[in-house]
Amino acid sequence: MEKLLxxxxxxxxxxxxxxxxxxxxxxxxxxxxxxxxxxxGESGSGKSVTTKALMQLIPMPPGxxxxxxxLFEGRDIAKMNEKQMQKIRGKxxxxxxxxxxxxxxxxxxxxxxxxxxxxxxxxxxxxQARKRVVELLDLVxxxxxxxxxxxxxxxxxxxxxxxxxxAIALACNPKLLIADEPTTALDxxxxxxxxxxxxxxxxxxxxxxxxxxxxxxxxxxxADRVAVMYAGKIVEVGTVxxxxxxxxxxxxxxxxxxxxSLDSEDEELYAIPGSPPDLLDPPxxxxxxxxNEYAMKIDLEEEPPMFKVSDTHYxxxxxxxxxxxxxxxPETVKKRMKxxxxxxxxxxxxxxx
Numbered sequence: 001m002e003k004l005l006x007x008x009x010x011x012x013x014x015x016x017x018x019x020x021x022x023x024x025x026x027x028x029x030x031x032x033x034x035x036x037x038x039x040x041g042e043s044g045s046g047k048s049v050t051t052k053a054l055m056q057l058i059p060m061p062p063g064x065x066x067x068x069x070x071l072f073e074g075r076d077i078a079k080m081n082e083k084q085m086q087k088i089r090g091k092x093x094x095x096x097x098x099x100x101x102x103x104x105x106x107x108x109x110x111x112x113x114x115x116x117x118x119x120x121x122x123x124x125x126x127x128q129a130r131k132r133v134v135e136l137l138d139l140v141x142x143x144x145x146x147x148x149x150x151x152x153x154x155x156x157x158x159x160x161x162x163x164x165x166x167a168i169a170l171a172c173n174p175k176l177l178i179a180d181e182p183t184t185a186l187d188x189x190x191x192x193x194x195x196x197x198x199x200x201x202x203x204x205x206x207x208x209x210x211x212x213x214x215x216x217x218x219x220x221x222x223a224d225r226v227a228v229m230y231a232g233k234i235v236e237v238g239t240v241x242x243x244x245x246x247x248x249x250x251x252x253x254x255x256x257x258x259x260x261s262l263d264s265e266d267e268e269l270y271a272i273p274g275s276p277p278d279l280l281d282p283p284x285x286x287x288x289x290x291x292n293e294y295a296m297k298i299d300l301e302e303e304p305p306m307f308k309v310s311d312t313h314y315x316x317x318x319x320x321x322x323x324x325x326x327x328x329x330p331e332t333v334k335k336r337m338k339x340x341x342x343x344x345x346x347x348x349x350x351x352x353x
Contacts, residue, residue: 005030005031007028010067012053012063023049029237038218039227046231054077091174092176093178097165111130115129118172139170142160142167158190170201173207179209179211225239228255235316236252242310242312248313255272286318
């Protein structure tokens, strides 16, 4: 399958009074057409900065793409100026942000907000744009689209506002859709509806999606592949099955172990000890070493390379070195893996019935 996006050795920094914050430090990944890549990690791991850099949405200054390539259909986004980016944003690449209320203009009717991109990028007249707005609102599941397009954002519920934001992002049929924790502000029921909606729309439009989240439970339902980020770097990448059933990096173990489970009898959730490093002065060696109970001497001295686990699975941990001791994931992680396997088995049986 053809690659739509290739990110090569991406570095993004912010210049502050305290010094240079190295928010993204050598990120590499690619994305094929029609594929969904989930980027997961704690707050501050670099997920949002990475994806905003793809659309040149980081504030410059103080932010800057220090080095690296962002190849979108072979064109290097990192070298484009603002005028060139304006032709790509909304038309070829779109973004769904976390909070729909801050993404929508409270003084404009929602129909007019969706029409803006259609008139600018698709060169539609107002009559054509209104017709397309009705189709989009119907596509995202908003009843009475002709009446609702004349209303303001405050007249919509949180879930309906997020549907409007999805409609805006999809208006020009983008090739790449970036969803930055699009269900964070919504309750669990509405979350499920929005995720199902996005999956359905992706099948219809064959767009590629980058899905940013800290919720691994969401990832299992939406992604084809997963990239785990820590301290501005991708530390493990693989298919959903690779990450959930055969995780190799201790940080991934920690994320899986901290997932709540209905099957678990544990009274307490596991929490990764410590906190992420200060990226004003990134640590030498493996950035996760100070929080890693399995850390070895080399972790404090040298940064691990990406070791190949399989053709689809890579992880940056010295535990994969041929001379490293054989360390098994902790019991909390094995329980989660077993629980997810049972859940997946039950779902498959239900589908067969």
